[in-house]
Amino acid sequence: MKKKGKMAACLILLVLLLAVLVVLTKKNSTADADSGSSDSGADAEKVVDFSKDDVTALSFQINGETVSFTKTAGDDDTDIWTYDQEDGFPLDEGKITNVLSSLSSMTAERVIEGDEIDSMADFGLETPSQEVVVTAGDEKTTIHVGDKNSSSRYYIYLNDDTSKVYLVSTSLGTMFPSDMMEWATTESMPSVTAENITKLQVEGENGYTLTKEVSAADSALQTDEWQVVDADGAAHGGDADSIGTMTSAVASLSFGDLVTYNASDLSQYGLDQPKTTIRVHYTEEQEVASDDATTADTSSDSAADSASSDSTATSSSSETTTVTVEKDLVLYVGNANEDGGSYYVKLDGSNEVHLMTASNVETFTGKKASDFWNMYIGMENVSDLTSLDITYNGETKTYVRHVEEKKDDDSDSTTQEISYTCGDETIDKSTFTTFYSSLIGLKAQTKDESLVQAKDAEFTAVFHMTDGDLTFAYSPYDSSFYYTVDEDGVPSLVNKNNVKTMVENYGKLLAAKTEDDSSSDSAE
Incomplete structure (x- = not known):
């Protein structure tokens, strides 16, 4: 009796061990299927048996609706693909070529079959998310697409054969458009420099x-x-x-x-x-x-x-x-x-x-x-200036620009000699240029038609140009700005520190000694 009991216990233990072995084997098989880690590379199995050049028809689904395409021979023996559901649709045939290239070269990283398949629902294939039908010659191949695993591989099966499930790396989820307009040829914005x-x-x-x-x-x-x-x-x-x-x-x-x-x-x-x-x-x-x-x-x-x-x-x-x-x-x-x-x-x-x-x-x-808007108050080109009137501290001075053409002794060319005078005095050109640059370089912080002058002008510049006169008067507005009107007639506010720098440069001009040297400077 004791021997029979021991034998029965051994049999039960053996059955349990076999059951555990089956579970572990199936678990490992499922894990391999999910990762696609086995039998890949040179030994990968080709899934379909058609050449992209032999395909004459293609269909798939967009939002549950079937769309189909047919290839015919054109007048010059070139192949033409058309969208069956809409005459005249401007189909981008390159999209179809790309799809067929991917499908015809599709290989399986793993083939799942036999006892490894409990239910097609495990692979999302009980109700496929996409069904692609490819016609090549007399052969029609239907590709049923299921779930995507954690490694971005897709489960598929072919035609009505549910005994084999293929795990493929082809991007079947993004290969097809979500709207047919994605497959239309379209114009681009003109290229403009x-x-x-x-x-x-x-x-x-x-x-x-x-x-x-x-x-x-x-x-x-x-x-x-x-x-x-x-x-x-x-x-x-x-x-x-x-x-x-x-x-x-x-x-x-x-x-x-x-x-x-x-x-x-x-x-x-x-x-x-x-x-x-x-x-x-x-x-x-x-x-x-x-x-x-x-x-x-x-x-x-x-x-x-x-x-x-x-x-x-x-x-x-x-x-x-x-x-x-x-x-x-x-x-x-x-x-x-x-x-x-x-x-x-x-x-x-x-x-x-x-x-x-x-x-x-x-x-x-x-x-x-x-x-x-240009934020400068008035960028008046000095080459167009004939004279400049400056009124400051109640005193007005006029600065005249002189241009003298001189012929070179060694050639027939001429050069311009530029000089500035104030009354009978010749003004240092460098000092005048520094002041003039700071004057025309003033920029507004704000330009606004609603601004109104608050106080009398402290500094006024009248430009006498070859094409007319322009006047700019600067008056205190508040603790931060001076008010003026730009050359387009728009009231403007200028930072008081910038006005201060310009006035300081004018002070240097007033203090500058006269000079007799009117050196040549055509560009000024």
């Missing part, structure tokens, strides 16, 4: 126009290359730095998602009556073939980009020449989208509606003309 922009106009609330002006080559002190015009037509000098930020913003504009490629009802996007219109005039260098004539006049005009050119080139018929083409970019801005993070936009002459980020759009709509 910031330095080539000559005009930027924003139409809408607080609209403004920024226009680039060509400065004279010898205008060393002239910094107002831009003109700012507000919605009422008032013009002001522009600040190169702030406007440069805007032209750079134009150059970096880009579209977000494509909403529709053929909009029929613009009102649903607020584009039937755009809230804002952004107009950009710019130039572009283009290479064109020279004709047989010595001089070639070229011009272009297209409705798509409203471009035009007018340039002259000299070359032979076998060469190309570079011409400067003038172009216009017109962008319409409609409503904000549902989440407010983007706006609906479209280019003039296009039926495509895109999204553009709110930050990009509001770079233009969130500004007003005064944001681009």
